[in-house]
Amino acid sequence: MDRQHIATFPNRGGRRLVGIVHEPLDHARRDVGILLLSPGVKNRVGPHRLYNKLAAECASLGFWVLRFDFDGLGDSEGEVVEPLLADFYASIQVGRYVDDTRCAMDWMRRTYGIPRFVLGGLCGGAITGLLAADDDAAVAGLLGLGIPVILDGSNVDRLRNLTAGQMGAMRSRYVRKLLSPAAWRRLLTFRTDFRLLARVLSSSRPTPPQSAAPAGVAPSPATGDNTNPHFAPALLRMVSSGRPVLLVFGGADRLYFEYKEKFLARHEAQAAGSASLDVAVVEQANHVFTFGAWQDQVLATSRSWLMTRFPMPETAGAATGSDAVRRAGHRQ
Amino acid sequence: MLETPLFFDRGSVRLFGVWHQHTGPEARLPFVFCHPMAEEKLWAHRVWVGFARELCSRGHHVLRFDCAGNGDSDLAFRQSSIETAMADIDAAVQFAKGQSGSPTVGLLGLRLGASLAYRVAARRADVESLVLWGPIVKGPRYLQELLRINLTTQTAVYGVIQEDRDDLLRTLAAGGTVNVDGYEFSKAMADQLDGLDLLKEPPAASERSLVVQIERAAAAKPFPELAALTAPLRNASVCVVQEEPFWKEIPRFYQKAPSLFECTLRWLGYD
Numbered sequence: 001m002d003r004q005h006i007a008t009f010p011n012r013g014g015r016r017l018v019g020i021v022h023e024p025l026d027h028a029r030r031d032v033g034i035l036l037l038s039p040g041v042k043n044r045v046g047p048h049r050l051y052n053k054l055a056a057e058c059a060s061l062g063f064w065v066l067r068f069d070f071d072g073l074g075d076s077e078g079e080v081v082e083p084l085l086a087d088f089y090a091s092i093q094v095g096r097y098v099d100d101t102r103c104a105m106d107w108m109r110r111t112y113g114i115p116r117f118v119l120g121g122l123c124g125g126a127i128t129g130l131l132a133a134d135d136d137a138a139v140a141g142l143l144g145l146g147i148p149v150i151l152d153g154s155n156v157d158r159l160r161n162l163t164a165g166q167m168g169a170m171r172s173r174y175v176r177k178l179l180s181p182a183a184w185r186r187l188l189t190f191r192t193d194f195r196l197l198a199r200v201l202s203s204s205r206p207t208p209p210q211s212a213a214p215a216g217v218a219p220s221p222a223t224g225d226n227t228n229p230h231f232a233p234a235l236l237r238m239v240s241s242g243r244p245v246l247l248v249f250g251g252a253d254r255l256y257f258e259y260k261e262k263f264l265a266r267h268e269a270q271a272a273g274s275a276s277l278d279v280a281v282v283e284q285a286n287h288v289f290t291f292g293a294w295q296d297q298v299l300a301t302s303r304s305w306l307m308t309r310f311p312m313p314e315t316a317g318a319a320t321g322s323d324a325v326r327r328a329g330h331r332q
Numbered sequence: 333m334l335e336t337p338l339f340f341d342r343g344s345v346r347l348f349g350v351w352h353q354h355t356g357p358e359a360r361l362p363f364v365f366c367h368p369m370a371e372e373k374l375w376a377h378r379v380w381v382g383f384a385r386e387l388c389s390r391g392h393h394v395l396r397f398d399c400a401g402n403g404d405s406d407l408a409f410r411q412s413s414i415e416t417a418m419a420d421i422d423a424a425v426q427f428a429k430g431q432s433g434s435p436t437v438g439l440l441g442l443r444l445g446a447s448l449a450y451r452v453a454a455r456r457a458d459v460e461s462l463v464l465w466g467p468i469v470k471g472p473r474y475l476q477e478l479l480r481i482n483l484t485t486q487t488a489v490y491g492v493i494q495e496d497r498d499d500l501l502r503t504l505a506a507g508g509t510v511n512v513d514g515y516e517f518s519k520a521m522a523d524q525l526d527g528l529d530l531l532k533e534p535p536a537a538s539e540r541s542l543v544v545q546i547e548r549a550a551a552a553k554p555f556p557e558l559a560a561l562t563a564p565l566r567n568a569s570v571c572v573v574q575e576e577p578f579w580k581e582i583p584r585f586y587q588k589a590p591s592l593f594e595c596t597l598r599w600l601g602y603d
Contacts, residue, residue, distance in 0.1 A: 004404070006337045006338065006339070008337065016335075018337050018350075020404055041375075041378070041585060042374045043374065043377055044404075045374070045403055045404065047371065047374070047513070047514055048370070048371065048409075048513060048514025048515050049402075049403075049409065049514075049515075050514070052404070072587075073378070074377060074381075075335075075337060075350055075381065079587065080378075080585060080587060082585060083584060083585065084583055084584060084585065085582075085583060085584070085585045086583065088585055172491065173491050176491050176492065252488075252489045284489055284490065285489070286485070286488065286489050288514065289514070290485050290489075290511065290513060290514045291485075291511050291514075292511060292516065295514070
């Protein structure tokens, strides 16, 4: 059970950000709080209100949770100047909202006295959390759902950067469509994406992962590799510092293939050697965990990870959430 | 202009809203915005915010709010329906009147929110102006669109359709829910959508109305059903504007819909 409060606070540009705080009603703890970082352009509720459900789950474990809108999104002030989503996503993937995240942590620390945070989020929220964790000891852990390993952008050639996993999945789909009259109709009326079809069919064997770049080194742009050069160094630094990281992927999400081929294959030894990195896959799920059973798995996995990695301190529960609100002079 | 995020009540249900308060000397007609449902609401959000700010800068107070089961309001989506959403709009109108001191309001809705605004305006005498952006006139057709989204998701993740349209309808008939973009649509919602036909319902009682058809292609002709919708209304007009369907995922990030805004502001008397 939780009680929700409206939160507003300024970011470093002086623009007001809007969010919702979930106050735990039982076993409230203030050693670690949780911030849920908005995914892409969807606001603080996330796709199909996933963040509302995740926040309630976290609050039931005693965590204070803040989910909020970044600058230019949701109900917050500010403007996004990029006209295309792909370019906007690219800006998030290189840290556009790291400062907003730090402002949110500062505000939670000042308002509720919470010193450290697990940063959580889907997609753009996850990569923002990872980048914000770099060099910030206030970040206690990362709960990343469908974290992107690559850089988006309107100038990125998606076809050229398809992973072997993606191509394998597409090839299977094309094979299944051989008996579909509708698929043949699309083909014969030139509505099929022939470039994609040719790319998938011409690559009958999986492309070996590009492994030229050693750990922590950005791949050369000349290779056309769209891997985010910030991803691997930030993740490896975080797990080597012993801070827990949970990455959850949908099994049918292209981002999972990209994680395996563009991060894991290149850094397997370091990733496998880290005791603080957990990876979970929700079989068959898509990027946003659309179906209810997938959402339930995400919630259960997150819950289990939080309970294991952030066990309740013995002193927790002495102060109820409402006590903390009163001390902070917060108005409901 | 002041923007105040807040909660207000509809009985025991708490609704989230943002009150855009005009701080100049003379406030004009306050508007209540009626959002599209489920994921359409999220994609359209910044257009919503942008137009609220436009109106507020011209002297209107605006209440944007989340219907129960949406956004930051109470209830799970499966507990919501057309009826609960209309009750929410009623509560929002009362709230806006109380906040502004105005005896009347304007309603502005998008997609299904526009349909609900129309219905609410048919049973209330205090809706002075009605603005419908891309209203859903026929609920059954919209319901079929929603089912198609479920089928598309199945195809994308499983490669095949495991539950076809008839299976989904049987699930609803048996009291189950159907997942659309992650939202669980209930039998009540589906039944009430199936019974939605604005052309067969009592007309909105507003003093003036604007119906906007939003089209991707330039020079699209007005839908006859929108002309039929406005026929029984007082001082009503139809306008066709060219915009991308910003309530869906599209390559562009829509924060403002210039043609839509211009058409609506002109109708409201602004150059």
